[in-house]
Amino acid sequence: MQSSPMLRHPLLEEWLGCEAWVKHENHNPTGAFKIRGGLNLLAQLSPEDRRRGVISASTGNHGQSIAFASRMHGVRCRIVVPVGNNPDKNAAMRAYGAEVIEHGRDYDEARIRVEQMIGGGSGAAGCCIVRGALGAKTKIVGVQAxxxxxxxxxxxxxxxxxxxxxxxxxxxxxxxxxxDLTFAILEEMLDDIVLLDEPELEEGVRAAMRLTHNVAEGSGAAPLAAAKQYGQKLAGKKVACVMSGGNIDLKTLARIVASAV
Incomplete structure (x- = not known):
């Protein structure tokens, strides 16, 4: 898999008031950073494990990564999603060959049957581990709704x-x-965390389109909104925002864009 691009966008830098780089994980084959975990997992499974197939809980991006990698290795794949999950993500998982099973009102009920991480800080934890390995002094900030x-x-x-x-x-x-795993890492190594309300998350999606000409889902655009919330604290600094995914459904995207017209 090719490295995802890391780009500067002049309009974004003007909006944030600092030098800003965006790591475009939304340009990956499944449209999200989680493809890395799926490819790594399937590559490490034994022939016996592959014969049994894989099952995971997901709201979409992790599930797509598992389905994508499973198709590459010829492995049966089942993904448990919450009832009413993003229909576009469900369709993408099926297109990659996965059986999609709806169960529960949210991810945490879907994972009653299976245990996999999603939305629990895996991206931020990975950044913390790499920072430690490189001996860098980069400040790592998490973002949550x-x-x-x-x-x-x-x-x-x-x-x-x-x-x-x-x-x-x-x-x-x-x-x-x-x-357990991600919390143990982040409890010790995360520098700060930013909470975003729904209007701020929506503004992040609009900013991704308007300032970087990219379609980002809510979690993928959240770092842009968090950087904006930081405001003057970023003046004169270099900032990197990970655009972790672009798999937003059309109905949600249309609502967010229309609200600004």
Whole structure:
């Protein structure tokens, strides 16, 4: 797989007031950074494991990565998604050959049958690990939707919490729980976290289109909105935003764009 591009966008830099680079993971074959995990997993499975097939829970991007890699290796793939999940992501998983099973009201209920990480900080945790390996002094900031803030409350508070429900259009962030592996890494290594409300997430999607000419889903555009929220703190600094995915459904995109017209 080719490296995803890392680009500067003059309009974005003007909007943020700093030198800004965007890592375009939305340009990957499945439209999201999670393809890396799927390819790595399927490449490491034994022939016996591949014969049994794979199953995972997902709201879409992780599921697409598993389905994509499974097709490459000729492995049967089943993905459990929440009822009412993003229809475009469901269609993409089926196009890659996966059997899509609807179960539960959200990701955390879908994963009752299977255990896989999504929206639990895997991208930020990976950045923290790489920073440590390189000995860099880069500050790493996580981003979460205020309507799905279990991780933020756990990270800032005295104990880990589980939310009763989530309320955000950004399904890539819509998780009610924290995950042992990523939380252990981020609890120690994450520098800060930014909470975004729904209007801010929507503005991030519009900013991606208007300033970088890219279509990004809510979680993929969230770093742009978070950088904007940081405001003057970024003046004179270099900032990198990971545009983690571009798999937004057409109905949601149309609503967000129309709200600004």
């Amino acid at each position: 205020s309507g799905a803030d279990a991780f933020t409350r756990s990270w800032r508070g005295p104990a880990r919490v589980t939310a009763e429900r989530v309320n955000t259009f950004a399904e890539g962030m819509a998780t009610r729980v924290t995950f």
